[in-house]
Amino acid sequence: MGKIVSDLAHNISGDLNVENMCTLAWKDNDYLALHWAVLGGFEGELAQHTYLCLFTKMREELMINGDLVLRNCWIVIPPTAVKGVLRHLHSLHQGTEKTKRLARQTVFWPGLTNDIATTIQTCTKCQYYWPSAIAEPLVQDTVSTIEKVTSDLFMFGSHHYLVYADRYSGYPLLSRFSSSPSSSDLIKEFRFYFSLMGTPNILRSDNGPQYRSSLFLDLLRDWGVQRPCRGHSENY
Ligand SMILES: [Zn+2]
Structure with a gap:
């Protein structure tokens, strides 16, 4: 350490x-x-x-x-x-x-x-x-890519998966878990995604407890990522 x-x-x-x-x-x-x-x-x-x-x-x-x-x-x-x-x-x-x-x-x-x-x-x-x-939000060529991303959790077989995808290109990243991932698990993966692909402006996800936890919301706030509430999801 x-x-x-x-x-x-x-x-x-x-x-x-x-x-x-x-x-x-x-x-x-x-x-x-x-x-x-x-x-x-x-x-x-x-x-x-x-x-x-x-x-x-x-x-x-x-x-x-x-x-x-x-x-x-x-x-x-x-x-x-x-x-x-x-x-x-x-x-x-x-x-x-x-x-x-x-x-x-x-x-x-x-x-x-x-x-x-x-x-x-x-x-x-x-x-x-x-x-x-x-005053740059991002350099010009990233205005359309990694500006908006979407994420979801799902099960396939006996494993749990986290998918994170760029909404412009559709390019996905996938993480596999042997049991249902916690907020901390998601935070660890999201830090890796942000470091790898850059920080998005907007994240869309479902309203699952991992995405609503204060730890996860703190992560988004710290990295400057907005997560519009569900009712506004059609507007972005
Ligand atoms: Zn300077």
């Missing part, structure tokens, strides 16, 4: 290595409070802590790894390290969406999406070289 954190930290923070990040974590009172809350619970005084309130809804997804906190497979970046990580993520000047996708592979902090958008919008280099990348 230590190696995972080390690799993640190397990938996203360049010169800000895991050792430096741990040092910053231990000097950051908010991050220390988060660390203790993950270990001992968010009750009591900690429930009123401004920084911790940002994590209340996702506390089940948090775990400790050495000196750092993970949210599922992402490192929760200490507030004092956010600037450095943001600088590294933005170092290639790739525009808002690509920078967000890069971040979502490895890191998390509350406000990540807005921080990236603000950084790109105020970068003169990005504005000069990539004016279309500032």
Whole structure:
């Protein structure tokens, strides 16, 4: 597990290595409070802590790894390290969406999406070289593909299957399970799909419990994917 954190930290923070990040974590009172809350619970005084309130809804997804906190497979970046990580993520000047996708592979902090958008919008280099990348939803050739996807669960024989398909091309991805998949199973697969094919704007699915769970809805929110409610399904 230590190696995972080390690799993640190397990938996203360049010169800000895991050792430096741990040092910053231990000097950051908010991050220390988060660390203790993950270990001992968010009750009591900690429930009123401004920084911790940002994590209340996702506390089940948090775990400790050495000196750092993970949210599922992402490192929760200490507030004092956010600037450095943001600088590294933005170092290639790739525009808002690509920078967000890069971040979502490895890191998390509350406000990540807005921080990236603000950084790109105020970068003169990005504005000069990539004016279309500032407000881009996606690059032009992906407007029609991976913009809208559909997903469904079904049984065939003794196995359960998850299908995920691009609505424009019809290209499907399929995952097989030996028993009915949970929301966590779906989240794991969807992260893989998003990483492989890019993040869609809209997901259509049935109203099954896995797709309605708060964990799954959090995933969609974090990745910026909309899931119109059933009554609106004909409009997209
Ligand atoms: Zn830039």
